[in-house]
Amino acid sequence: MKERERDVMFIHLDFESEEPIYTQLIHQIIEGIAKKELLPGDPLPSVRAMAADIGINLHTVNKAYQHLKQEGFILIHRQKGVVIHPEGVSKADATYMEKVKRKLRPFIAESICRQVSEEDFLKQCQELFSEFKKDKEGDAK
Amino acid sequence: MKERERDVMFIHLDFESEEPIYTQLIHQIIEGIAKKELLPGDPLPSVRAMAADIGINLHTVNKAYQHLKQEGFILIHRQKGVVIHPEGVSKADATYMEKVKRKLRPFIAESICRQVSEEDFLKQCQELFSEFKKDKEGDAK
DNA sequence: ACATCTGTTATATTATAAGTATAACAGTTA
DNA sequence: TAACTGTTATACTTATAATATAACAGATGT
Numbered sequence: 001m002k003e004r005e006r007d008v009m010f011i012h013l014d015f016e017s018e019e020p021i022y023t024q025l026i027h028q029i030i031e032g033i034a035k036k037e038l039l040p041g042d043p044l045p046s047v048r049a050m051a052a053d054i055g056i057n058l059h060t061v062n063k064a065y066q067h068l069k070q071e072g073f074i075l076i077h078r079q080k081g082v083v084i085h086p087e088g089v090s091k092a093d094a095t096y097m098e099k100v101k102r103k104l105r106p107f108i109a110e111s112i113c114r115q116v117s118e119e120d121f122l123k124q125c126q127e128l129f130s131e132f133k134k135d136k137e138g139d140a141k
Numbered sequence: 142m143k144e145r146e147r148d149v150m151f152i153h154l155d156f157e158s159e160e161p162i163y164t165q166l167i168h169q170i171i172e173g174i175a176k177k178e179l180l181p182g183d184p185l186p187s188v189r190a191m192a193a194d195i196g197i198n199l200h201t202v203n204k205a206y207q208h209l210k211q212e213g214f215i216l217i218h219r220q221k222g223v224v225i226h227p228e229g230v231s232k233a234d235a236t237y238m239e240k241v242k243r244k245l246r247p248f249i250a251e252s253i254c255r256q257v258s259e260e261d262f263l264k265q266c267q268e269l270f271s272e273f274k275k276d277k278e279g280d281a282k
Numbered sequence: 283a284c285a286t287c288t289g290t291t292a293t294a295t296t297a298t299a300a301g302t303a304t305a306a307c308a309g310t311t312a
Numbered sequence: 313t314a315a316c317t318g319t320t321a322t323a324c325t326t327a328t329a330a331t332a333t334a335a336c337a338g339a340t341g342t
Contacts, residue, residue: 020299020300020301021300021301022300022301027246027247027250030247030250030251030254031246031247031250033250033254034249034250034251034253034254046316046317046318047317047318047319048316048317048318056301056302057301057302057303058302059301059302059303060300060301060302062318062319063300063301065318073254076318077317077318078308078309078310078317078318078319079308079309079310079311079316079317079318080310080317080318081317081318082317082318089254089255090255091255091256092252092255092256092257096255097257097261097265100248100252100257100262100265101265101268101269103248104245104248104265104266104269105168105172105269106168106171106172107241107244107245108175108266108269108270108273109168109171109172109174109175109273110171110175111233111241112175112270112273113171113174113175113214113230114230114231114232114233114237115232115233116233116238116241118266118267118270120238121241121266121270122263122266122267124238124241124242124245125245125249125259125262125263125266126259126263127242128242128245128246128249129249129253129259129262132249132250132253161328161329161330162329162330163329163330187287187288187289188288188289188290189287189288189289197330197331198330198331198332199331200330200331200332201329201330201331203289203290204329204330206289217289218288218289219288219289219290219337219338219339220287220288220289220337220338220339220340221288221289221339222288222289223288223289
């Protein structure tokens with residue numbers, strides 16, 4: 001077991017990573033939603049509880065929550081609590097797709113330099129999609 | 142014409158972006174290689190010339206060059222100059238593919254939340270691949 | 283020989299971002 | 313009343329990004 005890592009609930013943080021903690025938190029929660037481990041209306045721990053659980057400062061958690069709120073992933077009721085957006089995340093529009101494309105470009109450029117075929121690259125994407133849909137098997141009943 | 146932007150040769154920088162300048166430089170050069178605008182053996186401007194052309198500090202350029210050197214995109218001959226790696230960039234291995242997958246995961250997770258179908262996501266990737274191969278038409282002769 | 287170019291190294295400064303540490307405020311709930 | 317909620321404010325440390333000079337050592341061209 002490595003040192004600077006923390007696992008709490010579905011949250012996995014790597015304190016050694018160069019990726020900021022609050023960004024990791026954001027991604028972990030979005031992954032939870034994508035995997036249907038977090039459903040619309042589900043409550044999230046308070047900023048203090050989450051901070052205490054994973055051993056970081058409450059402001060770092062708050063920063064992540066604010067970002068998630070701004071992008072429509074969660075709702076924050078002033079004195080109630082934090083919940084996954086009950087009406088689901090807003091669907092992708094043209095602006096979002098352009099953002100994705102802009103962020104994807106560097107990876108594809110480097111992959112082309114390294115002779116990764118278009119087929120192999122798409123295969124990686126497909127594997128990731130499969131990974132996220134794996135946990136949806138409970139839908140069968 | 143916007144203010145804080147600079148276009149020199151194939152290099153396009155956005156000083157308003159939150160993406161660091163040296164990172165933008167790295168990506169622009171890698172894109173140039175991917176598009177075959179920069180071929181193995183082609184010279185790159187000296188750190189001072191490049192810095193003067195795009196109006197930034199030579200250390201910022203040097204930082205980008207060092208990264209590109211470390212990852213095998215360019216060669217730096219001490220008192221000669223900087224050239225695109227004559228023997229091409231090293232091919233992708235399993236480690237690189239894992240890195241790509243790890244970086245891709247957050248985008249796919251968010252896309253799933255926003256109800257982007259696997260097909261639509263793959264289409265975006267295909268469009269990017271097409272974009273990079275567009276400039277390869279000169280191969281016909 | 284001399285001046286000019288090359289990458290490299292060193293030092294210093296400014297600005298910004300990340301993360302933490304306390305503290306307090308205003309509502310809610312038990 | 314006590315314990316909880318998100319929020320705000322202030323202060324501090326650390327790291328990174330970017331700039332500004334300056335100098336060194338080797339190569340090149342005149």
